[in-house]
Amino acid sequence: MVNKEIVVVGAGPAGLAAAIEAAKAGGEVLVADLNILPGGQLFKQIHKFFGSSAHRSGTRGIEIGRQLLAEAEKYGVEIWLNSAVIGLYDDRVVSIEKGLNSGEKELINIKAEKIILATGASENVVRFKGWTLPGVMGAGAAQTMINVNRVKPGNKVVMLGSGNVGLIVSYQLMQAGCDVVALVEAAPNIGGYGVHASKIRRAGVPVYTRHTIIEAKGTDRVKEVIIAELDDSWQPIAGTEKVLEADVVTLAAGLKPISDLARLHDLEMVYNGVFGGWVPKHDENMESTQSGIYVAGDTTGVEEANTALEEGRLAGIAAAESLGYIAEKDAKERKDDTWKRLDGLRMGPFGEKRMYAKNEILACFPARS
Amino acid sequence: MALEQNGYITREELASFNQIISEERFKKGPVAIIECIQQIPCNPCESACVRKAIRIGEPITSLPVLNEDRCTGCGVCIARCPGLAIFVIDKTFSDAEATVAFPYEYTPLPQKDETVDAVDRTGRVVCKGKVMKVLNPESFDRTPVVTLAIPTEYADEVRSMKRRRDR
Ligand SMILES: Cc1cc2nc3c(=O)[nH]c(=O)nc-3n(C[C@H](O)[C@H](O)[C@H](O)COP(=O)(O)OP(=O)(O)OC[C@H]3O[C@@H](n4cnc5c(N)ncnc54)[C@H](O)[C@@H]3O)c2cc1C
Numbered sequence: 001m002v003n004k005e006i007v008v009v010g011a012g013p014a015g016l017a018a019a020i021e022a023a024k025a026g027g028e029v030l031v032a033d034l035n036i037l038p039g040g041q042l043f044k045q046i047h048k049f050f051g052s053s054a055h056r057s058g059t060r061g062i063e064i065g066r067q068l069l070a071e072a073e074k075y076g077v078e079i080w081l082n083s084a085v086i087g088l089y090d091d092r093v094v095s096i097e098k099g100l101n102s103g104e105k106e107l108i109n110i111k112a113e114k115i116i117l118a119t120g121a122s123e124n125v126v127r128f129k130g131w132t133l134p135g136v137m138g139a140g141a142a143q144t145m146i147n148v149n150r151v152k153p154g155n156k157v158v159m160l161g162s163g164n165v166g167l168i169v170s171y172q173l174m175q176a177g178c179d180v181v182a183l184v185e186a187a188p189n190i191g192g193y194g195v196h197a198s199k200i201r202r203a204g205v206p207v208y209t210r211h212t213i214i215e216a217k218g219t220d221r222v223k224e225v226i227i228a229e230l231d232d233s234w235q236p237i238a239g240t241e242k243v244l245e246a247d248v249v250t251l252a253a254g255l256k257p258i259s260d261l262a263r264l265h266d267l268e269m270v271y272n273g274v275f276g277g278w279v280p281k282h283d284e285n286m287e288s289t290q291s292g293i294y295v296a297g298d299t300t301g302v303e304e305a306n307t308a309l310e311e312g313r314l315a316g317i318a319a320a321e322s323l324g325y326i327a328e329k330d331a332k333e334r335k336d337d338t339w340k341r342l343d344g345l346r347m348g349p350f351g352e353k354r355m356y357a358k359n360e361i362l363a364c365f366p367a368r369s
Numbered sequence: 370m371a372l373e374q375n376g377y378i379t380r381e382e383l384a385s386f387n388q389i390i391s392e393e394r395f396k397k398g399p400v401a402i403i404e405c406i407q408q409i410p411c412n413p414c415e416s417a418c419v420r421k422a423i424r425i426g427e428p429i430t431s432l433p434v435l436n437e438d439r440c441t442g443c444g445v446c447i448a449r450c451p452g453l454a455i456f457v458i459d460k461t462f463s464d465a466e467a468t469v470a471f472p473y474e475y476t477p478l479p480q481k482d483e484t485v486d487a488v489d490r491t492g493r494v495v496c497k498g499k500v501m502k503v504l505n506p507e508s509f510d511r512t513p514v515v516t517l518a519i520p521t522e523y524a525d526e527v528r529s530m531k532r533r534r535d536r
Contacts, residue, residue, distance in 0.1 A: 048451035048512070050411035052429050058413035058449050060510065174532065175475055189373040194407045195452030197376030202529040203475075204492030207376045348408035348430030 004030045006319055007094050007112040009085045009261060012040020013305045014297025014312035015118035016068040016077075021316025022116075023075035025325040030110070031077060032096050034084035037148070039065035040120055042305060044143045046175075047168060050193075052344065055306045062147075064305070088115070088265040092292055114292050114319040117262055118312060121255035121276065121298035126160060129215040131249075135222030139169040139252035146176040154248035158225045159183045160213055164192035166252030170200045173250075180205045181244050184227050186212045186234060193350070213249065214241060222247050255302045262299070265290065270364055274357035275301025283365045284339070285318035286311055291368070294319055301361070303354055310342045377490040378404050380525070390437060390458075399442025399459035399468075403433050404528075405452060417449035444470050448509035457516075458524050467524035468501055470516040475532050478503055478513055486531035487519050494531055496523050 006022050008015045011033035023029045037043060045061025056064055072079065082099025089095070092112045097105045123138040130136070135154055139161070145151045157178050159170045162185035170180045180200065188210050190197045201207065210230045217224040229240035256277040263269060267280040268289040280288045280295045287294050294315040297308035314335055321331035346355035371379045383389050386406040394400055403414070403423070408430040415425045415433065422439035423446060425431050444457045447470060457470040469487075479485050479500045487498035498517030505513040519527050 048510070050409055050451050052410065052412055057411060058417075058451055058510075179534075183376075190376050193409055193452065194372040194376070194378070195405065195409075195454045197372070198378065198404070198490065199453050201376040202488060202490060202492050203532055204488070209374060344429050345410050347428055348410060350407070350409060351430070 001093070002108060002110045004028060004110050004112050005323060006030070006114045006116065007032065007110055008116040008118060009094070010040065010118035010120055010297070010299075011035070011038035011079060011081075012118060012120050012297060012308065013042055013064070013068065014120070014299075014308040014315075015040070015116065016072050017309045017312030018116045018118060018294070018296055018316035018319070019077045020068065020071050020075055021313050022320045022325075023072070023077045025317070025320035027320045027323055027325050029077045030080065031072070032080045032083045032085050032094075032098075034082070036082050036099075038069055038079055038081060041140075042068070044140070044147045045168075045305065046147050046172060049305065051306045052341075055309070055341070055345075061305060085261060088261050088293075113323060114294065116294040116296060116312075116315045116319060117280070117288075117299055118295070118297045118308075118315075119258040119261060119299045121257050121302045123251070123255055124253045126213070126251050126253045128213050130217055130222070133216050133218050133222050134220065135218070135247050136216055136249045137251070139165050139250040142248070142250045143169045143172060146172060146178075152176055152178055153250075154222075154246075155179060156181050156246040157248040157250055158213065158227070158244055158246045159250050159252060161185065161252030161254070162187075162190040162192055162197070162207065162209070163252060163254065164196060165255070166250075167192040167196035167200060169250060169252060170205060171196065171203070174200070174203055174205075178248070181246050182225075182227065183207045184211045184213060185209045186230055212236065216249050222249055225249055255298065257299045257302060259299055262288065262295065265293070267293065267295075268366065270361060272301060272357050272361060274353050275303075275361075279361065281361060281365050284314075284362060285335070286315035287318060289366060292322075301354070301357060304345070307342060307345050307354075310338050310345070313338050372406065375491075378406060382406055386432065388435075390435075394437040395458070395460040398461050399444075399457050400437060401435055401440050401442060401444070401446055402456045402458055403435055403446075403454065404456070405433055405450075405454045408432060409452075411451060413449045413451065414446045414455060417446040419445070444504075444514060447472055447514045448512040453512070456528060460521055460524055462518060465521060466518045467521040468516050468518050469498075469524060469527045470502075470514055471529050472512050473515045473529065474512055477533055478505070479515060479530065479533070485517065487517055487523065487527040488529050488531050489526040490528050492529075492531075495526055496520055498527065498530060
């Protein structure tokens with residue numbers, strides 16, 4: 001058994017920010033990520049981010065990822081890639097299937113003093129006739145193909161879902177040289193930011209609100225997509241079907257927190273619709289109901305990269321504080337500042353429901369024994 | 370709001386959010402047009418302007434307000450807006466023509482002096498435009514800004530150009 005002070009699961013913005021804060025304070029930090037590249041979702045985000053100057057706004061996600069990695073390196077954070085965390089056991093033992101240079105895997109158990117879970121979120125699927133045909137994929141998968149692997153998933157895309165992921169990935173598919181032949185949304189309104197929608201409208205993408213995909217047709221891959229209008233009870237209206245020629249269908253129907261490890265270790269969970277599903281309960285230090293295990297980022301509720309970063313910072317500061325690396329007063333100041341920035345991000349018509357949701361989660365935290 | 374249903378802003382919406390530039394100001398030369406009417410947490414435009422012509426303030430979800438008199442239409446804010454929602458219009462360009470500058474993050478980029486299809490907020494081609502400038506310095510961080518000369522009557526409509534598919 002190997003000993004480490006702090007083990008962070010996930011090298012996305014939340015995990016990296018946590019690792020940086022803890023290592024900066026003097027902690028010994030290991031980050032494990034199952035991906036072959038660090039950065040989580042950031043390395044797919046080639047667009048400029050919103051936010052305040054304090055959040056490097058106007059900077060492309062991919063650049064924020066690079067800056068985080070450089071900082072992590074500077075403070076001596078150890079990162080294991082191609083290394084999935086497959087189990088959590090009593091007394092904070094973490095089981096990691098470590099990826100070796102040889103391509104083999106080695107199972108390593110680590111006794112950690114603190115664990116920070118920052119495992120992110122996964123995409124929801126939508127089922128319709130033909131949904132298993134090649135060419136039907138998550139919007140995130142298409143985004144990985146074009147922006148990380150530089151492979152076009154096809155030429156003519158039907159995007160389902162008009163949240164920010166659907167809008168941004170539509171834009172990026174066009175930047176990659178695809179055509180988006182339709183953006184289909186079941187709700188009466190576009191879900192994401194108007195400015196993102198405006199970008200794809202200017203590029204000529206038709207938006208079909210109150211519509212859904214009825215069927216994807218094709219023999220060995222998608223060739224046609226049938227969409228139809230929905231009535232007030234979200235049922236397809238007969239006779240409104242349209243046939244679109246397309247070879248790709250991308251699904252952007254929301255994300256749900258990845259919380260398998262948290263459940264595996266009996267962290268108390270709570271369901272929250274705004275945040276996309278079951279999330280671990282946590283307090284203002286991002287500490288879960290099991291002391292010494294912290295949670296941060298999309299795993300605690302699907303939000304954005306900036307909120308993930310700030311939550312990661314909180315967890316990193318709190319973990320370092322409890323190990324004695326940061327004095328209480330100093331830690332409190334830094335955590336208060338971070339909460340202030342988080343409150344700023346959870347404002348406005350798009351953000352405030354996340355503020356309420358977060359407050360509900362904080363409020364249901366049981367008293368520590 | 371039309372924006373939420375259709376994905377593009379109408380003139381009525383811009384007017385209701387006070388984001389229409391006065392014709393008087395247009396007579397004085399180029400000016401920034403900010404088409405940002407949803408309260409989202411974002412403020413890089415504010416610090417982009419050295420003349421402090423754009424104000425957001427606190428909270429960060431406040432809408433940007435342009436000070437017409439301070440704005441010189443320099444266009445530095447165009448590439449800084451993550452929402453690609455800022456344009457610069459010069460209605461004094463010539464007797465019959467205005468210029469519209471907009472962010473354009475697609476390849477291939479148009480070339481100076483080329484004639485392209487100018488499109489409105491819905492992507493509809495409304496007229497031809499002549500490419501006057503294509504700026505893409507490092508400080509724009511890969512958001513090129515294209516300036517088109519178009520007939521003045523379309524200056525309030527044209528917001529981009531038709532994406533090229535020749536590759
Ligand atoms: C498809 C998609 C598009 C998005 N687009 C935008 C956008 O345009 N703008 C924006 O601000 N936000 C966007 N987001 C949201 C933003 O990227 C996330 O909110 C942010 O990345 C969350 O950070 P995180 O660190 O919590 O999770 P992630 O960035 O998802 O990182 C989690 C990491 O944990 C690793 N991991 C998970 N389980 C394990 C395990 N068992 N063992 C080891 N490693 C594990 C994963 O490999 C991953 O690297 C998008 C999200 C998705 C999914």
